[in-house]
Amino acid sequence: MTIKQSMHDILEHEAKALLSIPYSEDYDRAIELIIEHVHRRGGKLVASGMGKAGQVALNIATTFSSTGTPGVFLHPGEAQHGDIGVLQPNDVMLLISNSGTTREMLDLVALTKDLHPEIPVIAMTGNPESELSRLSDVTLLTGGAPEVCPLGLTPTTSTTVMTAIGDVLIVNVMNLIGLSSKEYSKRHHGGFLGHKSRKESGY
Numbered sequence: 001m002t003i004k005q006s007m008h009d010i011l012e013h014e015a016k017a018l019l020s021i022p023y024s025e026d027y028d029r030a031i032e033l034i035i036e037h038v039h040r041r042g043g044k045l046v047a048s049g050m051g052k053a054g055q056v057a058l059n060i061a062t063t064f065s066s067t068g069t070p071g072v073f074l075h076p077g078e079a080q081h082g083d084i085g086v087l088q089p090n091d092v093m094l095l096i097s098n099s100g101t102t103r104e105m106l107d108l109v110a111l112t113k114d115l116h117p118e119i120p121v122i123a124m125t126g127n128p129e130s131e132l133s134r135l136s137d138v139t140l141l142t143g144g145a146p147e148v149c150p151l152g153l154t155p156t157t158s159t160t161v162m163t164a165i166g167d168v169l170i171v172n173v174m175n176l177i178g179l180s181s182k183e184y185s186k187r188h189h190g191g192f193l194g195h196k197s198r199k200e201s202g203y
Contacts, residue, residue: 010148017145017157018164026138030122031172033092038069039177043090045071050104052155053096060166066187068179076104084111093121098158100130109135124165140165
């Protein structure tokens with residue numbers, strides 16, 4: 001197989017996975033939880049994941065922060081060594097695990113509920129029957145598409161889908177809070193995007 005054909009097959013596989021993400025009313029509930037806890041109660045979004053899912057969670061948290069919704073990344077391992085203290089009662093959790101069985105993530109739910117039982121948990125997973133889904137208030141399903149990795153093991157398709165779901169949350173929250181170019185520029189001052197947003201807003 002040529003690189004050209006391989007590229008076509010990989011992109012076709014991932015595009016199909018993206019278009020197969022199942023919608024449920026849990027998406028509406030997740031967005032409402034973020035609006036309620038961050039923008040009405042003054043809390044923050046706390047995103048977490050292990051390994052590659054953790055890198056997606058970090059990206060989601062920082063993108064939320066730059067678009068007007070305070071977000072932080074909490075490493076599930078470090079949470080067991082004191083970092084869980086970053087949580088406050090009005091926060092909302094976004095926990096990402098493709099299998100929904102990652103031990104560190106399940107432990108993080110227990111730690112969260114022990115410290116602040118009122119904090120709602122949004123899970124993003126490919127397994128609707130998983131323990132993480134059972135322990136969460138809301139579950140965003142990825143669709144569970146097979147990884148494009150030839151071994152069927154490396155997080156590839158799953159992380160693509162997770163990133164897209166993060167974009168669905170971020171863009172919908174941006175629309176609901178009416179984020180302007182001026183407000184964006186206050187949070188993203190540097191670089192090309194900072195220059196562009198200031199120019200567009202006259203800030």
